[in-house]
Amino acid sequence: MTTSHVDPASGEALHEVTLTVNGMPHRLRVPARRLLSDALRHDLRLTGTHVGCEHGVCGACTVLLEGRPTRSCLMFAVSVDGASVTTTEGCLEPDGGLGHVQQAFQDCHALQCGFCTPGFITTITAYLEDNPDPTEDEAREAIGGNLCRCTGYQNIVAAVLRAADIRRERAAS
Amino acid sequence: MKPAPFAYHRPSTVDEAASMLAATEGKILAGGQSLIPIMSMRLAAPAALVDLNHVTGLADIDVSDTAVRIGALTRHGDLERNVAAYDANPLLRRAVQHVAHATIRNRGTTVGSLVHADPAAEMPAVLRLLGGSVEVVSTARGRRSIDAEAFFVGPLESALEPDEVAVSACFPHPPAGSGSAWLEIARRHGDYGLVGVGALVVLDSDSSGERGGVPDQRGGHPGARRRHRRLQRRGVRRGGLGGRQDARGRGHRPRG
Ligand SMILES: Cc1cc2nc3c(=O)[nH]c(=O)nc-3n(C[C@H](O)[C@H](O)[C@H](O)COP(=O)(O)OP(=O)(O)OC[C@H]3O[C@@H](n4cnc5c(N)ncnc54)[C@H](O)[C@@H]3O)c2cc1C
Ligand code: FES
Ligand code: FES
Numbered sequence: 001m002t003t004s005h006v007d008p009a010s011g012e013a014l015h016e017v018t019l020t021v022n023g024m025p026h027r028l029r030v031p032a033r034r035l036l037s038d039a040l041r042h043d044l045r046l047t048g049t050h051v052g053c054e055h056g057v058c059g060a061c062t063v064l065l066e067g068r069p070t071r072s073c074l075m076f077a078v079s080v081d082g083a084s085v086t087t088t089e090g091c092l093e094p095d096g097g098l099g100h101v102q103q104a105f106q107d108c109h110a111l112q113c114g115f116c117t118p119g120f121i122t123t124i125t126a127y128l129e130d131n132p133d134p135t136e137d138e139a140r141e142a143i144g145g146n147l148c149r150c151t152g153y154q155n156i157v158a159a160v161l162r163a164a165d166i167r168r169e170r171a172a173s
Numbered sequence: 174m175k176p177a178p179f180a181y182h183r184p185s186t187v188d189e190a191a192s193m194l195a196a197t198e199g200k201i202l203a204g205g206q207s208l209i210p211i212m213s214m215r216l217a218a219p220a221a222l223v224d225l226n227h228v229t230g231l232a233d234i235d236v237s238d239t240a241v242r243i244g245a246l247t248r249h250g251d252l253e254r255n256v257a258a259y260d261a262n263p264l265l266r267r268a269v270q271h272v273a274h275a276t277i278r279n280r281g282t283t284v285g286s287l288v289h290a291d292p293a294a295e296m297p298a299v300l301r302l303l304g305g306s307v308e309v310v311s312t313a314r315g316r317r318s319i320d321a322e323a324f325f326v327g328p329l330e331s332a333l334e335p336d337e338v339a340v341s342a343c344f345p346h347p348p349a350g351s352g353s354a355w356l357e358i359a360r361r362h363g364d365y366g367l368v369g370v371g372a373l374v375v376l377d378s379d380s381s382g383e384r385g386g387v388p389d390q391r392g393g394h395p396g397a398r399r400r401h402r403r404l405q406r407r408g409v410r411r412g413g414l415g416g417r418q419d420a421r422g423r424g425h426r427p428r429g
Contacts, residue, residue: 012178032181054174055210069276074209079224144363145274
């Protein structure tokens with residue numbers, strides 16, 4: 001982290017930050033107050049991460065920080081300097097095809113407007129790593145921190161269970 | 174919904190953090206799960222933040238014969254998943270599971286929640302219930318330990334001085350032959366509780382598990398009062414633990 005730069009427009013100090021996002025190393029120069037969500041969307045142009053409430057309640061901005069779901073609107077980019085971040089764009093199969101959670105969302109019609117979807121994809125991807133075979137109640141609990149205004153959640157719960165099936169099928173083949 | 178500009182400082186040791194805090198009159202940034210939303214809503218605009226996240230040696234959980242000690246960078250989720258801490262004192266996991274959602278627990282720190290001293294928060298009530306303490310460091314006065322009783326001063330107000338860094342919290346094990354429970358009513362699991370109760374019941378040595386002899390019951394209520402208090406009951410009379418109860422033992426009585 002260096003602070004040798006100043007934003008000519010605002011006079012704010014800029015910090016150099018290194019992030020590995022979806023396996024790719026990036027260097028960016030940001031003011032300290034840049035939220036990780038904005039660094040991803042505006043500086044790195046990874047607009048898959050959505051911003052809803054910007055105070056930790058809706059879950060749309062959830063990314064994986066070192067593999068664990070965290071709110072990207074509740075972290076400063078400068079504070080996670082050096083970290084590895086996975087966004088919904090990174091929840092793919094190694095060959096670039098839809099990841100098991102993304103595929104399950106399509107299969108189960110688990111999204112309508114799609115605003116909340118990136119936060120669900122990241123959250124569920126990490127959840128299934130620790131809990132590969134959830135019950136329906138566990139699936140419902142797993143998404144308790146994410147809000148969706150469209151679907152009524154039933155199809156999202158179904159998608160968690162379907163994603164667990166796809167994950168197992170793919171591991172077996 | 175964006176924080177105001179601030180000067181950013183990144184210490185790598187506790188001493189450095191304390192001297193930066195004293196020099197800048199800024200605030201500590203721990204998990205940021207309370208501070209960042211407050212800054213985004215412009216309810217707070219500290220001139221400087223001292224980021225604790227790159228200080229080494231603050232994330233440890235140490236389970237000794239007498240207590241569970243957690244560092245200032247122990248995330249709620251680390252405490253929740255720690256098996257040794259659960260075996261020594263199940264109340265810690267039972268309560269911390271009610272703190273927000275798993276995603277918030279992955280970043281928010283338990284010590285940060287103590288310092289933040291929200292009357293609706295779980296872990297301040299647990300610290301109070303167990304008679305724990307918080308260890309703090311400043312450049313001017315060195316190290317001191319503050320008992321839970323003195324630590325919670327009022328809503329969102331702890332006894333921490335502006336130049337002090339909280340480095341750890343100590344949750345003493347409940348005595349042998351005791352049991353604990355945590356109950357909470359929230360609109361959704363993970364939301365701040367509307368009201369909660371933590372209970373610790375210590376059996377008399379001669380009643381050895383028999384029903385009836387309950388010389389020491391303690392309760393702590395998040396949400397019900399302006400600051401965290403511990404209710405204590407001694408003697409064989411069995412007071413209950415309800416939403417509100419006075420010192421003479423009125424309130425609901427447990428059945429059976
Ligand atoms: C959606 C949502 C729901 C939540 N629900 C709950 C809930 O149900 N129950 C609950 O208890 N909490 C809840 N929280 C808050 C969460 O527990 C926070 O993690 C916690 O309150 C603060 O910890 P932090 O590490 O994030 O601290 P920060 O946000 O970094 O700091 C909070 C305050 O404490 C100070 N501080 C922090 N650490 C130190 C230190 N070591 N030394 C000196 N000062 C320090 C900071 O300067 C700041 O003033 C919720 C948060 C969100 C966003
Ligand atoms: S935008 Fe981060 S939780 Fe809503
Ligand atoms: S699909 Fe529209 S908010 Fe969830």
